[in-house]
């Protein structure tokens with residue numbers, strides 16, 4: 001007998017990715033009655049396999065770090081970038097991190113988080129597609145189609161707060177007309193797929209067969225090319241390879257032509273072609289994301305919150321997406337919990353949450369999007385975040401900002417915030433990770 005979706009709840013979450021499942025966990029842990037509707041059957045595929053160690057503090061709060069450790073995901077030691085022919089390496093341990101980054105199969109990782117939210121008491125329904133959010137009354141009414149039975153059944157659920165964590169489909173921002181593409185001359189899209197039998201880049205700056213993974217830790221490999229940049233992320237059974245490409249390069253290409261472009265690039269680009277020389281492409285694995293960098297002009301109001309990718313997304317060159325989802329979930333849950341205690345202050349808590357989320361988003365965007373497309377970023381608020389961040393996290397991001405030519409905005413803000421100078425002095429000796437002995 002399948003579980004009946006209730007007609008009412010306190011908080012309704014749309015989407016069971018990291019943003020949605022962590023919101024459900026935070027709220028359920030504090031005794032809030034929360035229902036989560038997810039359109040897909042889990043585990044479901046998702047891109048975004050590289051996690052930097054900052055994520056552990058969020059999974060600690062959620063109480064799920066031990067389960068993640070038990071999964072045995074690959075522990076990544078850091079990253080190597082080849083950007084405009086300059087090679088950099090970051091090793092987390094050099095900066096005092098005691099826990100690693102991870103390369104995770106997102107279907108497994110996301111499922112683990114969603115299962116955890118159920119154990120904390122959230123009511124989770126997969127195969128239920130949210131269609132519409134009616135915000136005209138004080139309590140939102142959410143319309144959905146329940147596809148668990150062969151005949152699709154329409155239904156509604158009323159709640160005090162709705163949290164849109166629907167990922168890049170940004171359900172609510174689309175409905176409200178608040179979703180904007182970042183206006184920039186540098187418009188990119190992404191193409192990615194999976195290979196079996198790829199070599200990988202090790203912490204020792206050499207390439208290795210995947211049979212060596214037990215002995216030599218991997219790093220995430222990122223490289224610029226004339227049309228954009230690429231990633232190579234080794235996983236336990238396969239390797240994720242993605243190309244970020246200027247949109248105009250792909251204009252007018254159909255699915256087959258995109259696949260040819262992808263395959264030819266993988267066989268042609270230096271370093272990548274060596275890593276993939278004996279690898280087999282997994283047929284049918286190529287995916288494509290055209291609407292790439294965007295943000296919602298309004299993310300939180302009295303009775304709704306848009307979080308994670310549903311609120312905004314920037315180029316993933318610094319692996320900030322999942323972390324952003326965790327952060328948004330933590331601040332939105334806090335705001336909702338407080339608003340439930342002080343209903344007359346709901347609007348104020350929503351406003352505070354929005355400004356925190358924008359601050360974090362602005363930080364990521366300044367880091368990833370060079371000196372273009374500043375609309376949507378509050379410079380002063382990003383500077384205050386830089387001044388307030390844990391020194392270890394800030395230091396890693398400052399080093400990362402030296403690895404590509406994408407972080408001019410970020411460096412400028414770091415100068416203005418007065419955090420760049422002390423960093424520069426400390427790192428003069430270390431040459432900020434520049435290396436010259438990469439052997440792939």
Ligand SMILES: Cc1cc2nc3c(=O)[nH]c(=O)nc-3n(C[C@H](O)[C@H](O)[C@H](O)COP(=O)(O)OP(=O)(O)OC[C@H]3O[C@@H](n4cnc5c(N)ncnc54)[C@H](O)[C@@H]3O)c2cc1C
Pocket residue numbers: 014015016017018019020037038039040044046047048049050051128129130131165166167168169171190192242289307308309310316319320321322323325
């Ligand atoms: C090319 C690319 C590479 C990336 N690489 C990285 C990386 O290396 N590291 C990193 O940290 N991040 C990376 N990211 C970003 C990362 O994948 C996302 O930021 C992260 O998944 C956001 O989590 P989320 O919970 O907001 O959304 P999602 O993970 O997208 O989850 C949203 C969920 O909502 C569900 N949903 C959607 N619509 C509905 C509906 N109408 N009704 C019910 N459910 C619905 C979806 O099925 C989905 O399960 C990358 C992104 C891209 C595009």
